[in-house]
Amino acid sequence: MSVAFIGLGAMGGPMAGHVYQAGLLKAVANRTLPKAQAFANAHDGVVAVASLADLPAAVDVVISCVTADADVLALARDLAALKRPGLVLIDHSTIASKSAQQAANILRAEGADFLDAPVSGGVEGARNGKLSIMVGGQPETLARVQPILQCYAARMTHMGDVGAGQNTKAVNQVLVAGIAQAVCEGMALGEALGLDPTRLLPTLGAGAAQNWFMEKRGPTMLQNQFSSGFKLALLHKDLLIVQALAEAAGTDHSIVDKCLADYGQLMQSGHGDDEISSLIRLKRKPGSR
Amino acid sequence: MSVAFIGLGAMGGPMAGHVYQAGLLKAVANRTLPKAQAFANAHDGVVAVASLADLPAAVDVVISCVTADADVLALARDLAALKRPGLVLIDHSTIASKSAQQAANILRAEGADFLDAPVSGGVEGARNGKLSIMVGGQPETLARVQPILQCYAARMTHMGDVGAGQNTKAVNQVLVAGIAQAVCEGMALGEALGLDPTRLLPTLGAGAAQNWFMEKRGPTMLQNQFSSGFKLALLHKDLLIVQALAEAAGTDHSIVDKCLADYGQLMQSGHGDDEISSLIRLKRKPGSR
Numbered sequence: 001m002s003v004a005f006i007g008l009g010a011m012g013g014p015m016a017g018h019v020y021q022a023g024l025l026k027a028v029a030n031r032t033l034p035k036a037q038a039f040a041n042a043h044d045g046v047v048a049v050a051s052l053a054d055l056p057a058a059v060d061v062v063i064s065c066v067t068a069d070a071d072v073l074a075l076a077r078d079l080a081a082l083k084r085p086g087l088v089l090i091d092h093s094t095i096a097s098k099s100a101q102q103a104a105n106i107l108r109a110e111g112a113d114f115l116d117a118p119v120s121g122g123v124e125g126a127r128n129g130k131l132s133i134m135v136g137g138q139p140e141t142l143a144r145v146q147p148i149l150q151c152y153a154a155r156m157t158h159m160g161d162v163g164a165g166q167n168t169k170a171v172n173q174v175l176v177a178g179i180a181q182a183v184c185e186g187m188a189l190g191e192a193l194g195l196d197p198t199r200l201l202p203t204l205g206a207g208a209a210q211n212w213f214m215e216k217r218g219p220t221m222l223q224n225q226f227s228s229g230f231k232l233a234l235l236h237k238d239l240l241i242v243q244a245l246a247e248a249a250g251t252d253h254s255i256v257d258k259c260l261a262d263y264g265q266l267m268q269s270g271h272g273d274d275e276i277s278s279l280i281r282l283k284r285k286p287g288s289r
Numbered sequence: 290m291s292v293a294f295i296g297l298g299a300m301g302g303p304m305a306g307h308v309y310q311a312g313l314l315k316a317v318a319n320r321t322l323p324k325a326q327a328f329a330n331a332h333d334g335v336v337a338v339a340s341l342a343d344l345p346a347a348v349d350v351v352i353s354c355v356t357a358d359a360d361v362l363a364l365a366r367d368l369a370a371l372k373r374p375g376l377v378l379i380d381h382s383t384i385a386s387k388s389a390q391q392a393a394n395i396l397r398a399e400g401a402d403f404l405d406a407p408v409s410g411g412v413e414g415a416r417n418g419k420l421s422i423m424v425g426g427q428p429e430t431l432a433r434v435q436p437i438l439q440c441y442a443a444r445m446t447h448m449g450d451v452g453a454g455q456n457t458k459a460v461n462q463v464l465v466a467g468i469a470q471a472v473c474e475g476m477a478l479g480e481a482l483g484l485d486p487t488r489l490l491p492t493l494g495a496g497a498a499q500n501w502f503m504e505k506r507g508p509t510m511l512q513n514q515f516s517s518g519f520k521l522a523l524l525h526k527d528l529l530i531v532q533a534l535a536e537a538a539g540t541d542h543s544i545v546d547k548c549l550a551d552y553g554q555l556m557q558s559g560h561g562d563d564e565i566s567s568l569i570r571l572k573r574k575p576g577s578r
Contacts, residue, residue, distance in 0.1 A: 120496025132496035155495035157488050167482045168492060174475035175498035182467020185544045189531075190460040192538035195453065199446050203457060206444035207409025207421035208519075209464035211500035230497075242478075249481035250574035255474045258543070285539035 002026045002058040003148060004049070005065070006075065008035050010231075011092070011119065012065030014126040018151040019063070020046065026056050031066075052078040060084075061145055065092040067234070069099035076103035076114065085111030088145055092133075094118050094173070094238045097163035097245070100136065104162040113141045116162055118169035120176070121154065122216060123229060130154035134172070136165035170242045176213070176230075177239055177259040180276050183214045187221060188283035197222045213277075221277035224289065229275035236263040236272075291315045291347040292437060293338070294354070295364065296382075297324050299520075300408065301354030303415040304381070307440040308352070309335065315345050320355075341367040349373075350434055354381040356523070358388040365392035365403065374400030377434055381422075383407050383462070383527045385534070386452030389425065393451040402430045405451055407458035409465070410443060411505060412518060419443035423461070425454035459531045465502070465519075466528055466548040469565050472503045476510060477572035486511045502566075510566035513578065518564035525552040525561075 004027040005016035019025040020043050029049045030036035036048035049055055052075075055062075064075055072091050079089055089107055091100065091114065100116035107114045115137035125131040129152040135142055136159055149156050159168045186209075190200050201218045204210070217229060239260050246253035262282055271278050293316040294305035308314040309332050318338050319325035325337035338344055341364075344351075353364055361380050368378055378396055380389065380403065389405035396403045404426035414420040418441040424431055425448055438445050448457045475498075479489050490507045493499070506518060528549050535542035551571055560567050 120493070120498060122497045125496065132492055132494075134492050155492065157492040159484060159488055159492070164484065168479070168484055168489060171475045171479040171482070171484065171489065172493055172496060172498045174478060175471045175493060175500070175503070178471020178474060179468055179498065179500060181544050182464045182471060185467060185541060186460045186463035188540045189463060189535050189538060189542075190457070192540045193456045193460070193534070195448060195457055195460065199448055200457060200460065203421055203423050203444065203446040203448070204409070204461055204464060205421075207414065207461060208411045208501050208505075209409060209461045209468065211464070211468060212497050214464070216497075245482070246478050249478060250577070251477045251481045252474060252572040253478075254547070255470050258547075283541040288539070 001061050001145070001148060002056070004029065004055055004059045004062045006030070006062060007065035007093075008039055009065065010123050011126045013039070014123075015063075015065060015092070015131075015152045018129045019148060022148070022151045024148055024151070026059055052082065055082065060086060061088050061090065061148060063090045063092065063148070067093065068237070069095040072103055073099060073106070076106040079112060080106050080110045083110055087112040088115065088141055089113075090115045090117050090145060090149070092117055092119050094169050094241070095166060096241050097136075097166035097170075100163050100166050104137070113138060114162060115141055115145070116165035117149065118165055120169070120172050124216065125154065126152065133157070134159050134165045134168035136160055136162045136167075167245070170245050173235065173238045173242050174256060177235060177276075178255045179211050179213045180279055181255065181259060181262075183211065183218065184221065184277060184280040184283045187218060188280050191222060192285060192288070217275065217277040220275070221280050226271075226274035226278040229277065231273050232263045232276045232278055233267055233272035235276050236260060236267060239263070290350050290434070290437060291345070293318065293344055293348045293351045295319070295351060296354040297328055298354065299412050300381070300415045302328070303412075304352075304354060304420075304441045307418045308437060311437070311440045313437055313440070315348055341371065344371065349375060350377050350379065350437060352379045352381065352437070356382065357526070358384040361392050362388060362395070365395040368401060369395050369399045372399055376401040377404065377430055378402075379404045379406050379434055379438070381406055381408050383458050383530070384455060385530050386425075386455035386459075389455050390452045393426070402427060403451060404430055404434070405454035406438065407454055409458070409461050413505065414443065415441065422446070423448050423454045423457035425449055425451045425456075456534070459534050462524065462527045462531050463545060466524060466565075467544045468500050468502045469568055470544065470548060470551075472500065472507065473510065473566060473569040473572045476507065477569050480511060481574060481577070506564065506566040509564070510569050515560075515563035515567040518566065520562050521552045521565045521567055522556055522561035524565050525549060525556060528552070
């Protein structure tokens with residue numbers, strides 16, 4: 001298999017690096033071309049492409065890690081236009097399950113195929129190759145590309161037809177956002193009570209409050225460091241998808257609504273590029289830090 | 290050391306068992322005496338006492354695992370009345386840090402001492418002897434009783450003076466309650482989307498949504514089983530303490546407020562003895578299950 005990787009951001013960059021290590025990466029592309037060119041310069045045998053029309057003929061698997069539904073649909077159309085039957089697009093972006101189904105329809109009309117394969121595990125999961133990959137699509141297609149996904153998977157789970165991966169990611173984001181609420185509210189209280197973080201965090205982590213987010217972001221949020229991790233504007237974007245999905249499903253989405261309001265407020269005050277643990281700003285006593 | 294254990298509930302019962310295994314348990318007491326008598330009958334060399342006046346003379350450490358602030362204060366007064374200098378009361382209950390300080394004052398006036406030592410790790414942590422113990426009090430006193438706490442500790446952390454253990458537990462309960470909100474809201478959505486729990490739970494657990502609560506209570510909540518774990522009326526009681534503490538500290542307590550409202554509603558509809566994961570009832574589409 002020969003792979004092209006599209007979207008070399010905080011997640012995509014290290015993921016593409018793992019595919020390169022496995023000897024499978026042939027081409028990269030990025031919204032801002034210089035980033036793709038820099039990657040190609042640093043990785044022997046990888047070309048940066050400005051347009052999908054320039055995709056090397058050998059490429060039979062395209063992986064995308066981009067931002068919005070429109071990006072993925074445009075990519076599906078461009079790839080369909082290449083008319084390469086057998087081509088597979090694996091999309092790691094977080095988009096609506098309906099958009100994933102549309103992308104699959106566009107590609108399948110030309111004999112290509114699509115897997116929605118959103119990931120979770122943060123930037124450290126991408127760097128260490130330890131992501132949880134939630135896949136929707138044909139099991140045969142997944143079986144074919146499994147050696148590629150293996151390059152950065154802690155776990156790979158086939159959740160059902162196209163869209164089931166995105167539905168799973170929506171549930172994941174409810175948890176991610178809600179756990180951030182819990183941890184930030186708790187950390188702000190612990191800080192105000194003068195509890196020593198080097199004792200508080202491992203103590204909480206050894207009991208029923210244990211969670212990934214506190215382990216990874218607790219120490220940095222208590223030091224007011226919000227530069228590395230998951231940008232809150234991106235979680236806000238994801239939660240709009242989740243809110244619509246829950247509304248349609250008829251389930252309660254009050255925690256999602258609360259997170260949307262809080263992250264919207266942080267975006268308005270210029271913190272959109274902060275890590276999601278920046279929510280602690282709204283939890284602290286006003287004017288305390 | 291010789292130990293008396295007071296309060297043989299879902300947590301205290303198995304914890305007392307571990308102290309017995311270590312050969313340190315001499316007496317037990319319980320609000321309903323027959324429970325203490327049954328425990329004593331099943332454990333050689335342990336007596337059930339109806340009143341603290343009957344406490345064996347050899348007992349120098351009393352451990353309590355009861356419900357309310359008033360229970361702990363009454364116990365402190367009864368023990369102080371025994372006038373046994375050197376006696377230590379270790380309290381594992383969740384109460385206000387101010388009540389813990391009152392109990393310490395009462396006991397210290399008679400040459401005895403007090404440690405607030407709330408625990409986290411659930412009924413499984415109590416059973417397996419893997420609790421996180423958050424201790425407030427004199428380091429020398431903690432050092433003395435450490436071999437006893439070791440019987441059921443995964444981790445034991447000295448957090449500061451008397452009350453610091455309870456302050457830590459308050460932070461812990463913010464996380465426990467908020468994570469339950471996140472997980473229950475996510476699980477209700479996953480259920481409505483028809484996602485297979487046997488794939489959903491391990492997938493979420495392998496990424497950034499990983500948390501203790503989902504691992505332990507996810508499978509049971511999706512089967513509508515709420516009989517084992519942490520009774521929601523007890524979490525409601527704890528959160529009233531947390532709410533007052535956060536209010537005094539000036540930090541935001543909106544997730545705590547939301548949890549209090551939701552658990553209050555469940556108590557009113559007769560679910561107070563349910564496990565806290567019973568919150569999923571309020572997250573599901575009305576009438577769906």
